[in-house]
Amino acid sequence: MLPSTQFEIALSVALYTEWQSVLTRAEHLPPGASVENANGFLRYLASIAHLQDVHFLWRPFLRDPDDDMVMECAVASGSQYIITHNVKDFKRAPELKVNAITPAEFLTLLRIKS
DSSP, X not given: OOSOSSOOXXXXXXHHHHHHHHHTSGGGSOTTOOHHHHHXXXXXXXXXSEEOOOOOXXXXXXXXXXXXXXXXXXXXXXXXXXXXXXXXXXXXXXXXXXXXXXXXXXXXXXXXXX
């Protein structure tokens, strides 16, 4: 599935460091996976992602500053979607022409388009 001709991952430096901080926590590691495994996966994602500079900050726009960082990357990159399990945290996203959808919804969209 990755890399894909159907979509591109947009990533800012700030978003990458947030992913690294969260995904290397012991409670987020899959059974048997190490911090090194998580960092390796994140480096792979960064290698195939579009590195997006963010020149305009929309803060505060959402309730959580970490969510604002995601929103800013999406707007700056012209993304249609933010893929998240926390759709409720992005209720205002459509105001900036971005839709927050779940991973399952995104996979359904990919199946429909292929």
